Amino acid sequence: MPNQLRQVIQSLQLSADQGRHEWLEAMINQIPDYIYAKDLEGRFLFANDAVLRDNGLTELDQLLGKTDFDFHPSEAALKIAAVERQVIETGKPDLGIEELALGSEDRWLMMSRLPLRDMHGRTIGVVGMSRDITDRKKGEQLMQAQARLLELVATGVALDQVLSELILMIEGQADEIAGSVMMKSEDGQYLTLVSAPSLSEFYKQRIRRVPIGPEMGSCGTAAWTNASVTVMDIAHDPLWRNYLHLVEGVNYNACWSTPIRSSRGDVLGTFALYSPHRSAPNGKLNELIGIAAHLAGIAIERRKTEERVQFLATHDRLTGLPNRHSLDVSLEAALASAKQAGTSLALAFLDLDNFKLVNDTLGHAAGDELLKTVAKRIERVINRDSVVGRIGGDEFVIFSKAPGADLPNAMEMFEAVRSAVAEPVTLNGMALEMSCSMGVATYPQHASEAATLLAHADAAMYQAKETGRDSLKLFSSEMAEKTRQKLAGTEDMRRALRENEFLLHFQPQLNQRSAKIVGVEALVRWQYPTRGLISPAEFIPLAEDSGLIVLLGRWVLREACRQCRRWLADAEPGFRVSVNVSARQFKERTIVADVEAALSDAGLSPQNLELEITESLIMQDLPLAIELMNELAAMGVTLSIDDFGTGYSSLAALKRFPVSKLKIDKSFIADIPRDADSMALTSAIITIARSLGLQIVAEGVETEAQVKFLLESGCDHIQGYLVSRPLPPAELSMFINGSTSDIPPLN
Numbered sequence: 001m002p003n004q005l006r007q008v009i010q011s012l013q014l015s016a017d018q019g020r021h022e023w024l025e026a027m028i029n030q031i032p033d034y035i036y037a038k039d040l041e042g043r044f045l046f047a048n049d050a051v052l053r054d055n056g057l058t059e060l061d062q063l064l065g066k067t068d069f070d071f072h073p074s075e076a077a078l079k080i081a082a083v084e085r086q087v088i089e090t091g092k093p094d095l096g097i098e099e100l101a102l103g104s105e106d107r108w109l110m111m112s113r114l115p116l117r118d119m120h121g122r123t124i125g126v127v128g129m130s131r132d133i134t135d136r137k138k139g140e141q142l143m144q145a146q147a148r149l150l151e152l153v154a155t156g157v158a159l160d161q162v163l164s165e166l167i168l169m170i171e172g173q174a175d176e177i178a179g180s181v182m183m184k185s186e187d188g189q190y191l192t193l194v195s196a197p198s199l200s201e202f203y204k205q206r207i208r209r210v211p212i213g214p215e216m217g218s219c220g221t222a223a224w225t226n227a228s229v230t231v232m233d234i235a236h237d238p239l240w241r242n243y244l245h246l247v248e249g250v251n252y253n254a255c256w257s258t259p260i261r262s263s264r265g266d267v268l269g270t271f272a273l274y275s276p277h278r279s280a281p282n283g284k285l286n287e288l289i290g291i292a293a294h295l296a297g298i299a300i301e302r303r304k305t306e307e308r309v310q311f312l313a314t315h316d317r318l319t320g321l322p323n324r325h326s327l328d329v330s331l332e333a334a335l336a337s338a339k340q341a342g343t344s345l346a347l348a349f350l351d352l353d354n355f356k357l358v359n360d361t362l363g364h365a366a367g368d369e370l371l372k373t374v375a376k377r378i379e380r381v382i383n384r385d386s387v388v389g390r391i392g393g394d395e396f397v398i399f400s401k402a403p404g405a406d407l408p409n410a411m412e413m414f415e416a417v418r419s420a421v422a423e424p425v426t427l428n429g430m431a432l433e434m435s436c437s438m439g440v441a442t443y444p445q446h447a448s449e450a451a452t453l454l455a456h457a458d459a460a461m462y463q464a465k466e467t468g469r470d471s472l473k474l475f476s477s478e479m480a481e482k483t484r485q486k487l488a489g490t491e492d493m494r495r496a497l498r499e500n501e502f503l504l505h506f507q508p509q510l511n512q513r514s515a516k517i518v519g520v521e522a523l524v525r526w527q528y529p530t531r532g533l534i535s536p537a538e539f540i541p542l543a544e545d546s547g548l549i550v551l552l553g554r555w556v557l558r559e560a561c562r563q564c565r566r567w568l569a570d571a572e573p574g575f576r577v578s579v580n581v582s583a584r585q586f587k588e589r590t591i592v593a594d595v596e597a598a599l600s601d602a603g604l605s606p607q608n609l610e611l612e613i614t615e616s617l618i619m620q621d622l623p624l625a626i627e628l629m630n631e632l633a634a635m636g637v638t639l640s641i642d643d644f645g646t647g648y649s650s651l652a653a654l655k656r657f658p659v660s661k662l663k664i665d666k667s668f669i670a671d672i673p674r675d676a677d678s679m680a681l682t683s684a685i686i687t688i689a690r691s692l693g694l695q696i697v698a699e700g701v702e703t704e705a706q707v708k709f710l711l712e713s714g715c716d717h718i719q720g721y722l723v724s725r726p727l728p729p730a731e732l733s734m735f736i737n738g739s740t741s742d743i744p745p746l747n
Ligand SMILES: Nc1nc2c(ncn2[C@@H]2O[C@@H]3COP(=O)(O)O[C@H]4[C@@H](O)[C@H](n5cnc6c(=O)[nH]c(N)nc65)O[C@@H]4COP(=O)(O)O[C@H]3[C@H]2O)c(=O)[nH]1
Pocket: 507, 522, 523, 524, 535, 536, 537, 540, 549, 553, 556, 580, 581, 582, 612, 642, 643, 666, 699, 700, 701, 702, 719, 720, 721, 722, 726
């Protein structure tokens, strides 16, 4: 035990024997904390080994009697002296103060100073203790930095800024390291540098884009293998063999790269640390790298999700083209700049010809493939200043954003688009010839508002369709007149609905063997105040087009059910009213609720209602049609396929639908007995339908010869002018209650 300490202890009159002193000294010297005692003048009376080591001393004698002014700059020494003087003067301890160690920027100490008292309680100096809390402090800083980083991610700060903060945070935890974050390119072939705040500019330029693959440096390999890669000596590591030129002139000798992964484990990029020392990261640093890669993953994934959400909000999922909404925005902007610059703008509306046929015959996947191909072809052909967007199933809109694009140039481009779309395309191994119909409208000639411009281009496209498809039409004033008429017609129909101008006629369906009326088909008419009775063929297409068919169809259902209820008392058991259903009623999913409401309003049983559904309705959206048909069939409503033979569905397909009846289209019946093919086809349809357990009704029966043929072929039910034209309910009542015997003698 050094004399000085013994003297101190003796001076403190601590009654201790020699053994205890040695034991005490050994213990104090084992402690990693710093312990010292000073007299009233700040001279060291004692210090343990930790203090000596920290000051670069080996013997206590080198310290005793000296003050902090002998070891530290006077400014720092004055600070210590002030604290100690305070403790001595007040007699109050100064406990648990956290301070940076003298002369250090990153070493933290927790200091405590207490008055040193003699056995009489007099203060004769100060005892100091301090503990190195650098690790704890760094841990706290790391936690704070993580919290801040997550806040930055959450508040949408730019990704490179977030990553740069992350790298600085890790760099702050170890000496002489510099970090980088690289992100995997969309095609998965490359890593691109996103952030590296401390790497040399020179080096950053060289690693802006590096390939991913086996033996592609530390990062390229880590991204390839989805595993950490620790290269301790770049100069001699085989992974860097082909990349040594990158580190020429910079002092990076080790590079440790860790994959940044998404929550699903996919590689999003890499987090790398460079060190001038040929070494591997220690356990603590490895842990930090793991945290950093995880945080970087959160930041990148979050940003990707945001970008995806943003993309989906503005783009069509299938083709990746701008969607209706973003197209509207760019069109408004393009129109505004054309107006400002006093230039023109041409807009084309494109609709594929026979797209539905592709979907129906080759399936939706092939339809989707075709749309993607078309989108790519259009993008390939249009010039850089033009925009193409997909605004509906097979509808595309194209316009030039550059002010001043003159009409002849624009028309030339649109023609090129048409040719590109018409190039042969192979779907499901089948080579197809596609075509499209296009309509063009221009600002300022045809319209000055975006919506009108679109509507006019649409009208021109319809004109192209009507004149044989596969063509391009420029909007004209006659088309404007047609559009105007269409709008006026819709408005007129809306008014007619309000003013109850629609009425129903009913056409009987006869079981020719029993000569009984088994049901009636409800057919709508429009009693126009000035034009008389208008046929549905004239207004149903417009009602379908405008969507008014949903309201009209609801009215028809309700009215037909009510009328059927009135006839039930006189009618044959199993008597049914059949009602035509339009595709729009299915598409807008209103049909099930409408049927329920009509039945309950009329007090009619579902068994007395039949819905006529066309093949084309079913094929427009097969899964939806099957879903709704199942719901309706489950209610007990009978479903029949109307106009059978005019669509594309095969008899075999009928097995998949919950239908119980087939109506053979009148176009087949009309050709009987003139056309042998129609007869053969009709008879085949009847045979197969019967084998499937379906009832068959022949529509449009006008002659005895047709009746004879149908009877021989096994078709029992007929509907047509031969039995009766569609009639107002009052006239039809006579058929039903048997008060007229006008039914022709069929058998
Ligand atoms: N040449 C000939 N024609 C005959 C004969 N027997 C009946 N017809 C006509 O054939 C059409 C049969 O109706 P549809 O095929 O469902 O065809 C209907 C149907 O698709 C649609 N329609 C009628 N009412 C409604 C309705 O309430 N809702 C819906 N969505 N469509 C309806 O309008 C179409 C035409 O209806 P209508 O003009 O009433 O024409 C009726 C009917 O008058 C005949 O022996 N020879």
